[in-house]
Amino acid sequence: MAAPKQEFSGQWAYRQSCGWQHSAHLELVESGNGVSGRWDDGTRARGDNGQLQGELRDGRLYLRLCSEGEAGGKIPTCPNYGEASAYLAREGAALGWYRKSGDGYRPYLKLHPAGAGQAVPDDTSGCEEDAEQD
Numbered sequence: 628m629a630a631p632k633q634e635f636s637g638q639w640a641y642r643q644s645c646g647w648q649h650s651a652h653l654e655l656v657e658s659g660n661g662v663s664g665r666w667d668d669g670t671r672a673r674g675d676n677g678q679l680q681g682e683l684r685d686g687r688l689y690l691r692l693c694s695e696g697e698a699g700g701k702i703p704t705c706p707n708y709g710e711a712s713a714y715l716a717r718e719g720a721a722l723g724w725y726r727k728s729g730d731g732y733r734p735y736l737k738l739h740p741a742g743a744g745q746a747v748p749d750d751t752s753g754c755e756e757d758a759e760q761d
Contacts, residue, residue: 635662635681635688635715639722640741645754647671651724651736653715655681655688662688677705681715688715 634657641651647670655664662681668674675696681688690713693705703709714732716723721739725732739747 634717635683635722638741639738640747641724641736641738641750642747643750643754645751649736649750650674651738652741653679653722653724653738655679666690666692675700675702677702678708680708682711686716690714 635655636657637655639653639655641649643649649670651666651668653664653666655662660683662679662683664679664681665677666679667676669676675694677692677694677696679693680691683689689711691708691711692702692713693708694700694702695705701709702712711727713724713726713735715738716725718737721737723734724736724738726735737750739745741747
């Protein structure tokens, strides 16, 4: 019997080496219609990290986050999870991360596989503007 297709499981990352040097990492483990794991997201100025729980609905993975960091703010402190504040959707070999904004969701980051031996592409969009301001 073949194992079910793992569409979201694994290590996923985003990186930008210029500008704010934004980076993000998700570690996802699928189990039935649910997902658990860890997350971190930040820039050279500040960031946050914690745990996540997810639910698969209509091909999207809706995420509920909690924070273990000291940034405070909109994300509840672990082990209390907030409402679904984001979702992930497969976009070819990548994952699109969409964050809640008003009544909908807006594109946030494009995450790439980040397992052992996999290089995460460097997002250089906006780097030209950053260089002009230096």
